[in-house]
Amino acid sequence: MRVSTRAGLVALLLLWSLGPMLWQLYTSLRTPEALLASAGGLGGGWTLANYGAVLSGDPPFWRYLLNSTVVGALSTLLTLALAIPCAYALSRRGGLLRLLVGGGLLAAAVFPYVLLFLALLQVARQLGLANNLLALCLPYAGLQLPLAVLLLQAAFAELPPELEESALLEGFSLWQRLRWILLPLMGPAVVSTGLLVFLFSWNEFPIALTWISRSELLTLAPAMARIAGSSVYTVPYGAFAAATVLGSVPLLALLLLFQRQIVAGLTQGAIKG
């Protein structure tokens, strides 16, 4: 491919990927009058008021970000705590059980989980978990377990078996083998799996939407939907755009910091399949 052709294609790709986001950024910095006057105009009408409005709302926007972060972090920890032993045990087994559990996990991993929301909501109401931010971790961990176990299982299976056997003969207990030998070597896989779980929990919509109704407990995704459907943020879109920008920034940071691990995690998933 000629260099100029390629440069053109790359520019097109970046325009397509980043354009909508840059447009949000632009919109968020414009006054309502400027937006109504001319789409894409650059003269006059710049403002930070949209951000002020969003951040001084009730509750302030950073509250949603905080809620999402807390839920995401706890879900990630819970998922890893459950998935690591399960993946270890699965990787050390052969035969039918592994095949069956593996197949079941793959089916669950691709299952459109939105179908489950009603039953999960009923469970939450019966157990008094509705409007409990931390309780969201339970369905989130459950929903992400299949993918997490599959990824970690593949990582366990890649470690040379002699390493663990050697530790076994040295007298290490199961916990000691995991703590000192296996997990340190699986660092990258654990990090990338954790990141995928975190992204899911941060972005999850239908369950958070139905479990949480008190506005100060909302996570980011249902908060955005509520903003979209409410009249608190008046016409036109400056405040919406400021909200989308604020909602995107933490993830952009995460992605830029951990791009390599996220890519590795997805890639492993593909190879596994």
Place this chain on the structure above:
Amino acid sequence: MSGLLLMAPALLLLLAVFVWPLLDYAWLSLQAQSVFTGLEQVPVGTLNWQRLLADGRFWQDAWQTLRFAVVSVALELVAGLAIALLLHQRWRGRGVARSLALLPWALPTTVMALGWRWIFNDPYGPINGLLQLLGLATVPFLAAPELAWLATVVADVWKTTPFVALLLLAGLQMIPHDLYEAFALEGGTPWQGLWRITVPLLRPYIFIVLLFRLAQALGVFDLIAVLTGGGPASSTESLAVYAYLNAMRFLDFGYSATVMLGMFLLLLAGAAALLLWRRHTEVRA
């Protein structure tokens, strides 16, 4: 046995989250539980299922969901492969470009659905702004049924193509470069190489991508709920949105469960068809 013990907590949570709901729906689909019953459960036999079979909106939504999924995933596959090929070549700044191209996938769907709503706005969105600059009439993207579903497709393609591209890129990296050199020495053109080497060797990756993406697209909820709310006139409504509305707006839990179980059965049939097709093509290949 200690192995089972290690798996037990995870498997229990999995049963609670994945298996229990389906059993619950099976029970609930045989009950009436709505405002008319005072939200109490009343056994009604197969009444919900009869209603489902005769429910034009359910089948309408099923068709719309299928159309959305097939068109989006097909576009994503083509665009994803093109992007993967571009990102697979060696050039300076490739790593940064990979990160940037991945951004849309990482953002919450609801966040960007809101963004797309603004982009498709009539008349203040940038597309319509451009049309106005050119002296053309504005287009009501989200208000016209025949355009609104295309808008949902565009937003979905934008959001998930990076995921497809990344998985296919992983596949491309598994193909030894020697193969292309050998093929070139035999006189093959790059275009022939794409069809004779790249695509056949990518087949397992394409299959995984199809599996993940079709399942996700058929369950589409977040995007439609925020971008169009299923409108106009439920022309973009997906089955998941319909099930949600039945439960949360019409408060008809028995029927909502029936809709979801019906959707699950359709998915199962689709998955079986996909597996059969895969086996069929494998036997031929």
Place this chain on the structure above:
Amino acid sequence: MTNTSDPATATAKEHTTATSLRLEGLCRRIGGRPILDGITLEVAAGECLALLGPSGCGKSTVLRVIAGLDPCDGGRIVLDGRDITEQKPARRRVAMVFQSYALYPHLSVERNLSLGMELRGVAPEQRERELAAVLELLQLSALRRRRPAELSGGQRQRVALARALLRKPQLMLLDEPMSNLDAQLREELRPQLRAILCGGRAPAIYVTHDQQEAMGIADRIAVLEDGRLQQCGTPQELYHHPANLFVAGFIGRPQINLLPRADGTVVGIRPEHLKAVSSGGLPVRVLNREWHGASQLLLLESEQGPLRWTCDGNQALGDGLRLDWERRHEHRFQQASGERC
């Protein structure tokens, strides 16, 4: 377990008496196929036994079953009078050097060596003392802060050996520990390894497919083929009195000449035992020759079949070459069973 001894006396014993290992009819099957078929062996304290055999003969499996890494499908393993057949690997007090060395890649040499002691609850001062001693013994002191990836193959092998020694095992198992090293290094390391393995309190089993290595390191050699023990004895016994055709063919390089006879037996004569004679004997023709410096190996053709002859490097060759051997160097085997007559 009828003869499991009281743990307290067992602990007392392991510091005072030397141990020995006995395998009684050890069996291992995978999917119904026998991998090990009734292996019976004894290794004395301070003895190094080499398990020798071609790849796939089951020799590594013997080690894994003894260590408890693979299950035992029949027979008993008796270590120091205790039946350990059903014991967990961690409790067997067995150390193993793996072919790949299995060094923990994320830990430095000293952490590789001390982590086990630490987790077994050895006091810090004693840990440091033992670590220093073993580093000294294996000339690793200068490398103690390096990671395994920064070591050469020979250095890695020494670290693996050091780790096994620090386990203070009652039995030492080595699975092809030198197969990843180049030939020259192997030869240099042999005496060193022999000095460490032989004469200690614990028996050692050394798995290899290289007969020179087995002869160079071990007191006795057990030859394994197809999951069965073919013969066990000193290198001299195996060389001079091979129990069957397989052992005869496997031990000794260049390979023994086997000449089938009409009476259903096979005569084996080693290439180095052939002599040129002026009359009588077997007339031969030279097909090929390899010059080895002090000696040369000739590939010959005779009316009884092809022959290998190791002869003096100065041996004159000619058309009328005739070969003979002394009857005392002759081995006779049954053709059908392969057993020695």
